[in-house]
Amino acid sequence: MAFIDIIISFNTIFLRFIIPVSLKGASYFNLYSRLKLTKSLTFMNNSSPLQLIEHPLFKRHNVEVLIKRDDLIHPIISGNKWRKLKFNLEKVIKNNYKGIVSFGGAYSNHIHALAFACFQSKVKSIGIIRGEAQYANNFTLQWASHWGMQLNFVDRITYKKRNKADFLKQLQIQYPDYLIVPEGGSNALALPGVGEVITELNQECQFDTLLTPVGSGGTLAGLISADNNAHQLLGVAVLKQTDYLEKEVLSLLKNNNSSANNWRILSQFHRGGYGKFQPEDLCRIRDFSQQTQIPFEPVYSGKMLLALLDLLEQGFFPPSHKIVLLHTGGIQALGGLAERKKIKANEWPLPPVPPAP
Ligand SMILES: Cc1ncc(COP(=O)(O)O)c(C=O)c1O
Numbered sequence: 078m079a080f081i082d083i084i085i086s087f088n089t090i091f092l093r094f095i096i097p098v099s100l101k102g103a104s105y106f107n108l109y110s111r112l113k114l115t116k117s118l119t120f121m122n123n124s125s126p127l128q129l130i131e132h133p134l135f136k137r138h139n140v141e142v143l144i145k146r147d148d149l150i151h152p153i154i155s156g157n158k159w160r161k162l163k164f165n166l167e168k169v170i171k172n173n174y175k176g177i178v179s180f181g182g183a184y185s186n187h188i189h190a191l192a193f194a195c196f197q198s199k200v201k202s203i204g205i206i207r208g209e210a211q212y213a214n215n216f217t218l219q220w221a222s223h224w225g226m227q228l229n230f231v232d233r234i235t236y237k238k239r240n241k242a243d244f245l246k247q248l249q250i251q252y253p254d255y256l257i258v259p260e261g262g263s264n265a266l267a268l269p270g271v272g273e274v275i276t277e278l279n280q281e282c283q284f285d286t287l288l289t290p291v292g293s294g295g296t297l298a299g300l301i302s303a304d305n306n307a308h309q310l311l312g313v314a315v316l317k318q319t320d321y322l323e324k325e326v327l328s329l330l331k332n333n334n335s336s337a338n339n340w341r342i343l344s345q346f347h348r349g350g351y352g353k354f355q356p357e358d359l360c361r362i363r364d365f366s367q368q369t370q371i372p373f374e375p376v377y378s379g380k381m382l383l384a385l386l387d388l389l390e391q392g393f394f395p396p397s398h399k400i401v402l403l404h405t406g407g408i409q410a411l412g413g414l415a416e417r418k419k420i421k422a423n424e425w426p427l428p429p430v431p432p433a434p
Pocket residue numbers: 156157186187261263290291292293294295296297377378405406407408
């Protein structure tokens with residue numbers, strides 16, 4: 078696995094979580110400076126390993142659980158980020174756009190990954206960030222600035238207009254040579270990238286159900302678009318008030334002639350809302366991480382994991398069911414959670430702090 082050679086010592090705790098890899102390379106901190114910058118996407122590995130999770134609970138419930146380790150695609154553009162950005166970046170490079178403008182919150186995984194991906198692809202990036210300029214000093218945005226992203230802070234009312242046609246028209250006038258990519262990277266070009274998860278899985282194993290966390294809906298839509306109704310696809314909503322999400326997914330699928338009826342969004346596992354969780358949730362996620370040596374974070378992948386554990390307790394899956402979890406990455410978020418004291422820094426596999434500006 079060549080890309081692993083450039084993976085990199087997050088910190089010692091993180092290393093304990095990474096599946097057996099050779100750690101010859103540089104650090105996350107200086108990763109970018111060791112790679113030759115090319116205006117192409119050849120710096121990325123395209124597929125991820127599938128791993129069987131051994132856990133007494135799964136034996137007890139007589140199910141087999143595998144995890145698609147998209148978090149290992151790349152240490153920074155990890156998880157669904159690369160899947161969603163891949164064809165967007167390809168479009169930018171092919172059509173000689175100057176760069177990408179996109180949207181996100183102050184701790185956004187998407188913004189973090191986009192900044193690095195654009196830096197690596199030698200295209201410019203502009204982040205329209207919800208909130209005040211003081212966030213520029215936080216974990217996520219310091220990294221984004223470090224990789225050259227221009228940060229434009231907007232108030233919450235302006236941010237709410239991010240998908241409105243008039244607002245986008247104005248933005249395109251302001252940045253005429255840029256591709257505008259929606260929040261979370263969830264657009265039509267995200268779907269074929271995410272769909273590759275299904276293509277890979279079909280070559281790797283047979284399974285009954287796939288679970289993925291859902292935020293903006295692009296990942297689930299991409300999976301649906303490639304699955305041809307072959308498996309049960311369950312999206313675990315990580316936020317409250319998810320009524321709009323199903324519509325989002327359907328709207329993303331509208332050009333796909335999709336008649337899929339094999340998917341559902343589970344809205345009961347948000348644990349209080351986006352970025353919220355209880356102390357016992359953190360304990361369960363950490364215990365599971367320690368037992369399996371797989372890193373999870375409590376905003377996305379951890380909520381999917383807890384949903385799985387709860388569903389097992391409820392007897393949701395029939396005996397001998399084969400389940401795949403999609404690990405959508407997002408480990409960088411731990412940096413911001415520790416910074417805000419939402420988690421204890423010494424208990425989680427934190428990525429390194431950004432260099433001083
Ligand atoms: C780590 C992680 N997992 C899952 C998701 C949810 O994906 P989507 O927004 O495509 O529903 C996100 C948000 O993009 C994310 O950052």
